[in-house]
Amino acid sequence: MTKAIMIQGAGSNVGKSMLVAGICRALVKRGYSVAPFKPQNMSNNAAVTVDGGEIGRSQALQAMACKRPAIVDMNPVLLKPETDIGAQVIVQGHRMATVKAREYSKLKPQLMPKVLASFHRLAKTVDYVIIEGAGSPAEINLRSGDIANMGFAEAANVPVVLIGDIDRGGVIAQMVGTYVVLPPEDRDRITGFAINKFRGDVSLFDDGMITIAHETSWRNLGVLPWFADAWKLPAEDVMDIATRPGGEIKIAVPRLGRIANFDDLDPLVAEPNVTVEIIEQGQTLPGDAAMVILPGSKSTISDLENFRANGWDIDLQAHHRRGGKIIGVCGGYQMLGRKIHDPEGIEGAACSVEGLGYLDIETTMTPKKNLSLIKAHTVANQTPVHGYEIHLGKTTGPDCYTPWLQLTDRPEGAMSSDQSVRGCYLHGLFASDSFRAEILAEIGTRSQLTSYDTTVHETLDQLASFIEQHMDVEGLISLAGKVAP
CATH class of the missing domain: 3.40.50.880 (Class I glutamine amidotransferase (GATase) domain)
Incomplete structure (x- = not known):
């Protein structure tokens, strides 16, 4: 029976997309069939799928990590911002409407059945579905009608692993604070946690991990150092694009x-x-x-x-x-x-x-x-x-x-x-x-890159090995829940 687990973040841009890609490739290397899934994404960086729709670029990369063609069911709802207050709504690969944020809140309950339909179709094809959340579940003001984080996790009955970003500081407050503000039923759905983007000696945060585990009772899945070659993988968040020194x-x-x-x-x-x-x-x-x-x-x-x-x-x-x-x-x-x-x-x-x-x-x-x-x-x-x-x-x-x-x-x-x-x-x-x-x-100048696609696949392999080294992947697998038919 297919199993699934959802990776959520204690904040935005904690590295969920890259982690999901790495976990997907790690499971593929273990011999499992795997698919990525993100119920709702917000990005103007999109990809065209083999079934003629569009999804978020991160799900296309994750599909590549799974060595599967990208399809619209991997990201059934994509929001493409057009103004500061409005976005184009893409549902199962195709434009549905352009709405303002307040209008979208009213639209979300209509989208959950489509999100669940995509998820269950996808789950029938693989051993594992690795799900990526959006933003943070701590945004409890958005919990009503939510399809991106805990609302989806509850509807699909999947367990959650929470990721914190230590690079921006205050990670203990991120993790414990999320535990405190969540309602009990959402809090209990989180079964494990990991910390991402640590620079330096990870053992220096041993006491921090003990504190988080004690305050939350979540399983400690490890601390991931900064992955230096992350820049070689396509970025989805516009905040991640920056000048990188190269040649003349x-x-x-x-x-x-x-x-x-x-x-x-x-x-x-x-x-x-x-x-x-x-x-x-x-x-x-x-x-x-x-x-x-x-x-x-x-x-x-x-x-x-x-x-x-x-x-x-x-x-x-x-x-x-x-x-x-x-x-x-x-x-x-x-x-x-x-x-x-x-x-x-x-x-x-x-x-x-x-x-x-x-x-x-x-x-x-x-x-x-x-x-x-x-x-x-x-x-x-x-x-x-x-x-x-x-x-x-x-x-x-x-x-x-x-x-x-x-x-x-x-x-x-x-x-x-x-x-x-x-x-x-x-x-x-x-x-x-x-x-x-x-x-x-x-x-x-001359091109020095023989094959760009090969470079991406090699980096995904390195990322998978990196995650296996620093994260309890076996523990993560054990926390995955069975997907109901």
Whole structure:
């Protein structure tokens, strides 16, 4: 019979996603069939699944850790923030609505049956389901109608392991405080705990672990040190993207306010000869960048306004005059055109705005979302490239007649006449090794990464071994509960 256990955090960004990926790979290496599950995720970093929907990027990585294709049942509810108070609601892979936070609270009870249906379908296919919570169960103001943490754990009758983050300090208060504020029925559902991101000699926290165990009666599953190679795995939280020093060739990426699918950058970050510099709000685009990449955006028009407000449009002009390369991906591609039209007010008030004007194209926002896995090749050199499409809007114009890529059934993207500016809707393109090597050669360096996917799998193996070394995995398995048919 299938067993399941839920990993929840004493706060946000405690490392749940990476831990679940590592636990999944550890169980796979033990010979079990495993699947990840996250009832509700909030992220603008999404992945397209083999069954034609979208889920959070962390569940796609976890599926990779399980050596299984990603499917929509692994993340039945995905919230994609569009404004500070509203988000697009994706249910079982497809857009259901765009709602404000207060409206979503009323919607949640309708979503629980779909969440449970996805969970039980998934559970029928594997030995173990490793479930990831969202945020923290200590947010008891959100307990009513909850589908992300204890509400789901109760409905599915699965035990919980709580993870604390010692790197941000106050971890004893995090753990014991969670125990104190939870109602007894939720408190009793937590059967074990572990501490993550310890720097230094873990034995220095032995007394801390004893204190937490004494105050809560939860089983001590161990202290995990900081995993130094975590940066090699795709990050889902926008707060995790940052400049990582690399080689002399610099690629600049402005951090858009609603940046989306930023894991497009990970293969470039992994290249030893390259430094991918994330340009924060208020900073200037560096004059020594060989390339500027305009990344995806969940709110293209709003981010274009933000781009100009930071003066990045002026910096980009200077970069272009110096002969620098420019690539736009998805929302960034739309920004590079002459105009963006939103006649139905999909991103806000109905409007048309001037684009940056580097490509002779125009985009019209449409309500239908394009979702597909893509295989293509470059028009110029027939270099193979693969990725996925996940966007709203239709782009047309003269530069589309000089496409950058050729799909099986149609051309894709656009190029300026001198090919210094290019754009397309294809996410994940830099993970294609020969394509990435071609792009890097254009800016004067050689790719040193033979296979990006192999690097990710090797890092997942290392993470699994790391978790086996520092965490009581056997104890974790013993705490898993049977999934009712």
